[in-house]
Amino acid sequence: MRAVVTGGAGFLGSHLCDKLLAEGWDVLAVDNFITGAKGNLSHLTKNKKFKFQKADVSRPLKVAGKVGYVLHFASPALSALSRRARPRGSRSLRSASPGSKSGSL
Numbered sequence: 001m002r003a004v005v006t007g008g009a010g011f012l013g014s015h016l017c018d019k020l021l022a023e024g025w026d027v028l029a030v031d032n033f034i035t036g037a038k039g040n041l042s043h044l045t046k047n048k049k050f051k052f053q054k055a056d057v058s059r060p061l062k063v064a065g066k067v068g069y070v071l072h073f074a075s076p077a078l079s080a081l082s083r084r085a086r087p088r089g090s091r092s093l094r095s096a097s098p099g100s101k102s103g104s105l
């Protein structure tokens with residue numbers, strides 16, 4: 001059986017790839033590295049049952065071969081995004097939300 005794991009280079013997705021491979025699955029991980037890291041998958045590159053495809057899963061995606069399951073973990077954890085993507089000096093979402101007493105954008 002073959003599974004596609006979106007967000008495969010992320011925290012949960014990479015551990016899921018490990019688990020599925022350990023159980024004998026073929027795995028295609030898909031990720032665009034917005035918060036994930038190649039290093040999370042580097043130990044799998046020599047595994048013949050593992051493939052990786054760099055892609056943004058919010059766009060139409062074609063994958064080669066049959067797919068049994070798609071496990072969708074391509075959703076950046078907010079903590080990872082705020083560490084990596086929030087511009088310096090920007091306010092948190094909470095403080096920028098409508099009705100917040102602590103300010104707006």
Ligand SMILES: NC(=O)c1ccc[n+]([C@@H]2O[C@H](COP(=O)([O-])OP(=O)(O)OC[C@H]3O[C@@H](n4cnc5c(N)ncnc54)[C@H](O)[C@@H]3O)[C@@H](O)[C@H]2O)c1
Pocket residue numbers: 006007008009010011012013030031032033034035036037055056057058073074075076077078080
């Ligand atoms: N880590 C936890 O303990 C935990 C707990 C509960 C819920 N969650 C949720 O599970 C999800 C995954 O969590 P995580 O900790 O693995 O986050 P993560 O940021 O480590 O992993 C998300 C992965 O998805 C990738 N990604 C994001 N958008 C993409 C896109 N459009 N196309 C391709 N790849 C994309 C990122 O590059 C990253 O590798 C998040 O939504 C998070 O909120 C996480």
